[in-house]
Amino acid sequence: MSARLGAAVIALWVALALGADLLASDLPIAVRVDGRTYLAPLWTRPAALQAETQPGLRRRAEWMIGTLVEFGPRQTLATTGTTRTDAPPFAPDARHWLGSDDIGRDVFARLVHGARVTLLIALGVVLLSSLLGVTLGALAGWKGGVVDLLLSRALEIASTFPTIFFLIVVVAALRTPSLTAVVLVLALTRWPEPARLMRAEVLRLKGLDFVLAARALGASEARILVRHLVPNALAPVIVSSTFAVGSAVLLESALSFLGLGVAPPTASWGELLQQAHRSLVTPGAWWLALFPGLAIASLVLATQAVGKGLERRFDVRR
């Protein structure tokens, strides 16, 4: 996959995640029913439509602008209005394009809403861990001495933590894992890599002439670090962070697969894979493995391709 194609795939997933509500929701984009007009009820959630669904509203509305798929990510077979009498999961058909999960929830709806969760977590983790890593790495590299010694040991200790076990313990202690909590916990395990890269770069750069020149011109230490060193040392961190997006996606999926990700019924790709695992007995439910599997693979491969592209662009050897 080329870097451009990778960027396009990421852009597509971002667009799908941002527009998830417009693509799949239990309530329509706009509707006129019972003499009242509701604009964007899928976001405003008016009390009068609390127990409504799009198929139900469509039957009695004067007019309605529905979403592409008329099901929300949490709608089970109890509210999708299915007339099927067999038990879910349902294979892909005209009603559920990508099939349904084992309680009748639409896989497409869960996939696009899950993309939002996955991307939020992945980007949040990478941004937070990069911020933490860059700050601590830059400080360690610039200050040297005891500060470097302490931060370097902390970095080594953090690197040796068995990630999954650490996450399991922390998430279990959190009781009900929220999106923010999962981001924070994952970020705590990812900061050593950017910190290590930033420290090495700062150590390399701080002896160069431009730093000496800045110092000769009377620039303060903070100014030299923030305005001159960090921007020049960012390239390897940016490349590494791009790769880290992919691994954060995998880590989040693994956590959700283990049932330790964002609390149910929030949609996530890992949770769909967990359902696929539950449905592995022949004849199985291939759609529960294929579509989230493709989603995860496409996003991870795309971030890898973009990372490689940036690596070449910045001429950075990882």
Next chain:
Amino acid sequence: MKSSGALLATALVFVACGRCSSRSASPTPDAAWLEGRAVPEVGATPRRGGTLTVRVGVEPSGFTRIHDRYAEGTMVRYTTGTLYETLGRVDPRHPEGPLLPWLASAFTEGEALTVTLRPGVTFHDGSPFSSSDVKAVLSAITAAQNPTVAMRAALGELASVETPDALTVVIRWRAPPTPFAVRALLGGVPMMPEEALAGDFDTLPIHRAPVGTGPFKLSSFVPAERLVLARFDGHREPAFLDGVVVRFVKDDTVAAQLWERGEFDLMTRIPPATWRAVEQQPWAFTGYRRFRTDENAYAWIGWNQRRAVFADARVRRALAMAYPAEVISRAVELGLEARTTCPFLLGSTSCDPEVKPIPFDPEGAKALLADAGWIDGDGDGVREHGGQPLAFSFLMVTASQRQAKVVPLFQEQLARVGVSLTVEPVDAAQSIQRMRTHDFDAAAMSWSSPDAVTDQFELFHSSQADGGKNYVNLADPEIDALLEQIRAAREGDARVALERRLHRRLFDAQVYLFLTARPALDAAKRRVHGLTPSLAWYELAKVWVEP
């Protein structure tokens, strides 16, 4: 090149035709197989030898059922009659009737319980079984310092255990014993050698290396992997099998795949979805017999009474009205489980037939909540009362396939009536621990018993909230009184009437949302014979296999 292409095409046609013919000739399962009915075996002659490989989903943490830490329901099923034996046993044909003598040859109740032991019984280590062993086991249970609280509570307060001779035991209680206490003593206490119980009870080797009188003895135990049992040739009725290999496979999906690969002779605890899925699979119905056995087991959702949100019975009733039982039956239980409202064996006389499950009625639930003062004043979709939102958390065991489906289905319906349920994912051990310490709002669980006669005291009496199994903190004077009366009542109509009153009262209180009575769904290879399902699992000593 052309000829190789033609050869390939011919080969493909042959493969395709082979598949076609095998499909057209494939048999279909009969009604008995589909229903999981045990068909009586006619004309089969038992043979000795062979090994039975059994899948078990729960690994025991120890093998001494009298120890509180190891007193799991599953252990009761899998060890009684296999490794250990008791003085009496449940009559498989009349599970609610009196116990049959087993290690005892007779027992007579009067002022004291006099037990005459069966002569010639030996333990796996070769030592003879005698009255001193019975006394040693009962002494270990009644010793206040030992972690045997559950068993001690079940037996009641013993005054003395006398052993006039090697084959006679006379047991006296401080007060006249309840029928439950006598039944628990005779049918629930596994017999162990006196010598094995000497020393610090908590660290006795017998907890990990059982020595009983059962038809099988321990051969090896590899934690997280397998338990290997060998035939005990010193048993009065030696088993047919040379041995039994119990494989611990917790994950149902992994177990199902191993089953499909033919790795289990006896596959236990098949989830409903797998039970239904294999109905289309020739490997399953040609290679296995299925057993759908009614157990004395039921699933429930409990509301912690220490939480203010559940204080009003109308709220609890409304929550029950929002439970989508039909949808769950269709999507999760797949029509294999029967709804129940009763803590006793489904269909037994102890259940009041007039009590019917609360039907799914979201509009009724809304009206009831409004009547109880819970109104959504701020329009956020969640009702409030006195400034408190109608919101609670639900302990969901992450490994439970059932809960992974049931909880979101229930959560969706609750949201529609204005109740917020937040999921707390926990592992099984954490869930039990938190329920024991009442550190939960709502949780799902199931109770099971190998006996048809059960004492509900430990589950619902207010004295059992701390240390017992009254996890939901029920403290209802009327229920307490009924439980005490039932304990004191002799078997018969009077006790049945009290049990029915208890059933009605528990149903009215709705501290449990009773869900379904669960059957055991098992399958055995067709070469396995002599499997007779009962409340107490299978009698493995009677099982034999074809070569």
